[in-house]
Amino acid sequence: MQVADLSVRRFAPEGLQKLNLFQTARFFADLYCLEPEQEQKPHAHEGADKVYIVLEGRARVRVGEEERDLGPNQAVLAPGGQPHGVRNPGPERLTLLVFMAPVPS
């Protein structure tokens, strides 16, 4: 049975760290760990949807033209083709659970 631990963390001064939890032919699930001021720059994937879920800290999320701050227990959908990105405005560390389906090529 393939079990993953969502309490693992890895932060680095160089930038956002991605920890893969599961990957199949159909989706991936990652943890993203961001120190204050680190970000995933806005980008888009045609034909793949992404979800960001805030586990700890605060996330400044952009989807399309909209920007919003989310906290723990909040999740946001970035539909395929829409530019999306996330930044940690601080002061805490930010950990996100991220799902994407299908896996972008």
Next chain:
Amino acid sequence: MQVADLSVRRFAPEGLQKLNLFQTARFFADLYCLEPEQEQKPHAHEGADKVYIVLEGRARVRVGEEERDLGPNQAVLAPGGQPHGVRNPGPERLTLLVFMAPVPS
């Protein structure tokens, strides 16, 4: 921006309650709320993978022939085609975050 709240809950004596967070053409994300002794009986989906993530409580998860108890911050993959199910062995209420891709037809 489509934002969902993972802190919502709905339990019912009739059985497992499903609360949809997001649904697209490519995946769904639900919360499953189970009182003690409630379950999702083992079943299989050809061509679709599922992830169960324990938010609160204890989950007795079955995937294939294997059975395991998981607690908060643990996640398990049920690959397409493999029988999988989950039961709340109690004594607490169980809440799961569930992802599935693609959406089974």
